[in-house]
Amino acid sequence: MRKLLEKLPKAELHLHLRGAIPVEVFASLLNKYDVTAILEGNSYRTSGMFERYGNIRPFLSSRNWSVEEVSRLFQYENFDQFLATYHFTSYFIRDTSDLKKLITGVLEDLRAQNVVYAEITISVIEYIQQGIPLPVILTCLEQATDFPGIRVQWIVDLVRNIGHEAALKLLRQIIALDRRSVVGITLGGSEHLFPPAPFENVYAAARDHGLRLTVHAGEALGPESIWDALRVLKVERIGHGVRAIEDPDLVAYLVEHRIPLEICPTSNLCTGVFSSYEAHPLKALFDAGVPIAISTDDPTFFGTALVDEYMHVRDMGVSDSDILEILKNSFRHAFLPDEEIEKYVHRLLTIHTSLAPTVFGSIPVSQAPLSC
Ligand code: ADE
Ligand code: ZN
Numbered sequence: 001m002r003k004l005l006e007k008l009p010k011a012e013l014h015l016h017l018r019g020a021i022p023v024e025v026f027a028s029l030l031n032k033y034d035v036t037a038i039l040e041g042n043s044y045r046t047s048g049m050f051e052r053y054g055n056i057r058p059f060l061s062s063r064n065w066s067v068e069e070v071s072r073l074f075q076y077e078n079f080d081q082f083l084a085t086y087h088f089t090s091y092f093i094r095d096t097s098d099l100k101k102l103i104t105g106v107l108e109d110l111r112a113q114n115v116v117y118a119e120i121t122i123s124v125i126e127y128i129q130q131g132i133p134l135p136v137i138l139t140c141l142e143q144a145t146d147f148p149g150i151r152v153q154w155i156v157d158l159v160r161n162i163g164h165e166a167a168l169k170l171l172r173q174i175i176a177l178d179r180r181s182v183v184g185i186t187l188g189g190s191e192h193l194f195p196p197a198p199f200e201n202v203y204a205a206a207r208d209h210g211l212r213l214t215v216h217a218g219e220a221l222g223p224e225s226i227w228d229a230l231r232v233l234k235v236e237r238i239g240h241g242v243r244a245i246e247d248p249d250l251v252a253y254l255v256e257h258r259i260p261l262e263i264c265p266t267s268n269l270c271t272g273v274f275s276s277y278e279a280h281p282l283k284a285l286f287d288a289g290v291p292i293a294i295s296t297d298d299p300t301f302f303g304t305a306l307v308d309e310y311m312h313v314r315d316m317g318v319s320d321s322d323i324l325e326i327l328k329n330s331f332r333h334a335f336l337p338d339e340e341i342e343k344y345v346h347r348l349l350t351i352h353t354s355l356a357p358t359v360f361g362s363i364p365v366s367q368a369p370l371s372c
Contacts, residue, residue: 019298160194184212
């Protein structure tokens with residue numbers, strides 16, 4: 001099954017650009033800059049936020065780090081520690097060449113995994129804060145759409161922690177620049193501190209401009225956050241949404257309205273939403289009829305890759321034919337025109353038909369240990 005999954009064309013709908021940074025790329029950026037100088041006057045640093053966490057602390061002084069040493073940064077026990085680590089890495093993408101290196105590294109990795117279509121989420125605010133102007137960032141995103149062998153569209157994470165007024169201002173600047181490769185918005189960051197409802201105007205403005213809508217909800221907070229995402233923000237998809245399982249009426253609503261959840265199982269374990277794959281509600285949601293797409297969220301930070309996620313889904317008891325359904329869903333719920341979706345689904349099924357009889361069932365189920 002792993003071999004088959006590796007060969008099949010796949011889509012990634014929930015993948016953060018910096019969350020997918022190849023460790024080698026991050027190691028080279030870490031070694032390029034003087035960490036003390038770039039964190040000078042930084043509020044996280046002065047508040048002791050970075051010092052607090054054992055995985056970040058060693059990297060607060062500069063030296064030449066090996067890739068192996070850098071890989072130890074990506075280990076956490078809870079959501080806040082993950083977010084602090086995620087934030088820490090943002091200080092090392094400081095100019096256009098860093099950003100291009102990041103984008104190229106991520107796209108090469110995806111292409112090598114036979115990901116043929118990716119909606120990549122980018123928190124533009126973090127690169128703006130490092131001094132890269134918004135028009136330059138958007139030009140880099142636009143250029144990435146010409147990358148051979150993979151179709152890319154961008155979702156801007158307005159980052160809920162900046163608050164709804166700043167998010168609206170940022171959205172208006174993005175809209176004014178009118179770049180076609182940006183197809184949608186989301187809100188990442190601390191859902192428990194910045195729940196969805198106050199962002200109503202932001203989502204209304206994005207919708208008016210024809211942008212597609214998703215949001216991180218039901219990850220750090222429970223069903224109420226998902227209800228608000230649906231009723232107040234009027235989103236088309238939910239990022240994570242896994243805590244919908246706590247509310248049967250919400251599960252029924254998702255089924256009836258065909259609202260897909262972008263589920264990232266390993267992310268949910270690494271950020272402490274669930275304690276194990278056995279405790280994860282993916283199969284229960286799927287069996288209830290909720291549309292599900294599988295993604296990696298921040299694969300470098302969670303030590304995973306798309307095929308690993310599908311193998312975990314299989315270990316959760318989802319059958320091989322249902323895994324094919326989920327593979328199809330990732331194309332079906334893409335922010336793409338219907339004709340393009342049809343082509344991708346057709347390509348998936350054709351390749352599946354030609355490969356499945358030879359490799360199906362020949363590889364034992366994976367028991368890969370959790371590496372975050
Ligand atoms: N930003 C990157 N990954 C995230 C996640 N899993 N939740 C919220 N914000 C994020
Ligand atoms: Zn995410």
